[in-house]
Amino acid sequence: MPNARLAGAVAGRAAAPPSAPTAASSTAPDIQLRAAVASLLDRGLRLAAGDLLVVVFTADLKEAAVRLTATARRSGALVRLVALPPGEAPAPGRRVRSALRELAAEPETGSGAGRRLVLLLGGAPVDLAALGLPPQLIAAQLPADEDRPGGPLPGWEDPDARAERLAVLCAATSAAGRLRVLTGDGRALQLARRDDRPAVVDPGPPVAGELLTLPAGAVRIEVDEAEGLFVAEGTLQVNRPVRLGGPLRGRPVRLELTGGRVTRLDCPDPHTEGFLRRAVEVHGVDRLRQAWCRPLAAGRPEVGLCLTADEARRGPAGSADLRIVLAARADWTAVPPVPARPARRTRTGEATSEAERN
CATH class of the missing domain: 3.40.50.2300 (Response regulator)
Known part of the structure; x- marks a missing residue:
C-alpha cells in the first residue's frame, strides 16, 4: 500500500530542472x-x-x-x-x-x-x-509561472517521468481515507471520496471546447464530503462566455464548504463575488462534485474544485450544465484511514466491537 506521507511528497515534489549547459556542450539547449x-x-x-x-x-x-x-x-x-x-x-x-x-x-x-x-x-x-x-x-x-524551472521550454516535463509521478500520486490518493488540501492562508479543506471510488489519472488529451493546461495530466477524485476552507488564488474557469474567467491574481475567492456544499463565499472584487454568489444562490451551483491535483514541474501542485448544480436544487432553465472550476496552488496530502479497533473481550468471554459497545 502506498505510504500516506508519500502522497503529500509526490504532490509537491519538483521535477529536476534542466541542467545548465557548459561551454563544451553548447548544443545541449538546442537538443x-x-x-x-x-x-x-x-x-x-x-x-x-x-x-x-x-x-x-x-x-x-x-x-x-x-x-x-x-x-x-x-x-x-x-x-x-x-x-x-x-x-x-x-x-x-x-x-x-x-x-x-x-x-x-x-x-x-x-x-x-x-x-x-x-x-x-x-x-x-x-x-x-x-x-x-x-x-x-x-x-x-x-502558462508562464515564476516557480517553474527555466530551460528551452520552461515548465515542460518529460511525459514518461510525468506519467510515473501521476501513477504514484494516484495510488497514494486511492489508498487514503481522506484528502487534506491546504491553501495559502493555512486553513485546510478535508475531502472524502464518493463511495470509496478510487482516484483516476486524467491524461488530459486535448478536447474541443476546453483549455488543456500543459504539461497535461492530473489525478481526479469524485467527492462525497467536503468540510473546511479553500482559497482560490489561481484561476476561475466557467463553461460560459463570461469575461470574469482567468487569473484570480488580486481577487482571491474564499469558499467555505460544509457537507460538500458551498455555504459561504467572498471575494474582494464585487463583480466576481456577485457572479459567483448568483451562481450558488440562484442557479444552485454549490455542489462540489470533483477535485483534482495537477503536479507541476516545480513548487506546490495546482488543485482545482469543480462546482456543479445539484439536480434537486437546479435554478432557472439553462443552468443544469453550468460548471465552475476554481483552482489554487495548494498542498494535497493523503490522510491514512483510521484502523478499526480490535474487538475486546467482556467478562463473560464474548468479543465485542467498538460499534457494538456504542
Whole structure:
C-alpha cells in the first residue's frame, strides 16, 4: 500500500530542472528544445497532418515558437504565429480567429482540413470561454509561472517521468481515507471520496471546447464530503462566455464548504463575488462534485474544485450544465484511514466491537 506521507511528497515534489549547459556542450539547449517541442506536439497536442495550428507566444519564448512551427510544418500541419507585444493580454481572441481564417483559406488546406488548434506559449493562465473562440477549437496553454524551472521550454516535463509521478500520486490518493488540501492562508479543506471510488489519472488529451493546461495530466477524485476552507488564488474557469474567467491574481475567492456544499463565499472584487454568489444562490451551483491535483514541474501542485448544480436544487432553465472550476496552488496530502479497533473481550468471554459497545 502506498505510504500516506508519500502522497503529500509526490504532490509537491519538483521535477529536476534542466541542467545548465557548459561551454563544451553548447548544443545541449538546442537538443533539449527539440526534444521538448517534439513531445509537446506529439504527446501534448497529438498534432496530425492537415491540422490548422495557431501558436500565440510571448517575446521570451520566440525561439521555442519558431522551432515548434518548423517541426509542426514538417509533420504536415499548417501553422500561423501570433506574437504578443509586451503588456498585451494573453491570447487575444480576435487575432487568433483571424489567423484561423487565413489558414482555412490557404490553397494547401483544400477540403481535407483536420482539427483547428491554438497553442498559447507563456502568459498568464486564461479562460477559454472568455476569449470568444469557436467551441470546436482545441486549445492548450503552457502558462508562464515564476516557480517553474527555466530551460528551452520552461515548465515542460518529460511525459514518461510525468506519467510515473501521476501513477504514484494516484495510488497514494486511492489508498487514503481522506484528502487534506491546504491553501495559502493555512486553513485546510478535508475531502472524502464518493463511495470509496478510487482516484483516476486524467491524461488530459486535448478536447474541443476546453483549455488543456500543459504539461497535461492530473489525478481526479469524485467527492462525497467536503468540510473546511479553500482559497482560490489561481484561476476561475466557467463553461460560459463570461469575461470574469482567468487569473484570480488580486481577487482571491474564499469558499467555505460544509457537507460538500458551498455555504459561504467572498471575494474582494464585487463583480466576481456577485457572479459567483448568483451562481450558488440562484442557479444552485454549490455542489462540489470533483477535485483534482495537477503536479507541476516545480513548487506546490495546482488543485482545482469543480462546482456543479445539484439536480434537486437546479435554478432557472439553462443552468443544469453550468460548471465552475476554481483552482489554487495548494498542498494535497493523503490522510491514512483510521484502523478499526480490535474487538475486546467482556467478562463473560464474548468479543465485542467498538460499534457494538456504542
